[in-house]
Amino acid sequence: MKEFVEYILQFGNLNKQQIDLISKKGFELILHKDDYFSQAGKIARQVGFILEGITRVCYYNNKGEEITKYFIDENNLVVDIESFENEICSSAYVQAVTDCRLICFEKKDWQELLDTIIGWDTIVHKMIAKALIQKVERRSPLVSEDATERYMKFLKIYPNVANRVPLAYIASYLGITQSSLSRIRKNIR
Known part of the structure; x- marks a missing residue:
């Protein structure tokens, strides 16, 4: 959790009680190589932060070929933000390329943090903006x-x-x- 706290503090200030609440809501998730963090056709239900390992975002084209769009490695957020926020089915897969260790937040807990911590929404928007910029830069x-x-x-x-x-x-x-x-x-x- 220490790595995630250091990461979020780049985007804004939080007091000890706020950090403690965030720490209580997050849980560690182990993904083994080839496991899926989220899948096409399903609604993304978690936000993750990669402590160790690499994931990839991929999809199948109209010929049935698997296409890798980009990779996400350590100290980065992993979430299908459109699916997660709008509760719509994802169009891509997020798959572990190596064994991965993540800090994760379920949707209800993420929402509770947004509702409880003043300024958390601003921090989240800055984190998502950084992730989107990286996504564009890292696209195929x-x-x-x-x-x-x-x-x-x-x-x-x-x-x-x-x-x-x-x-x-x-x-x-x-x-x-x-x-x-x-x-x-x-x-x-």
């Missing part, structure tokens, strides 16, 4: 860039991810085949 790169440039950009955006996730997910994120990615990696070593 444009296909107009050449594959090597896309991979180099991936390494800059996700310095802690490249050696921890399957190449198939990285290739999917980059919009290339796994064999193309292997060639690129071999050529830049």
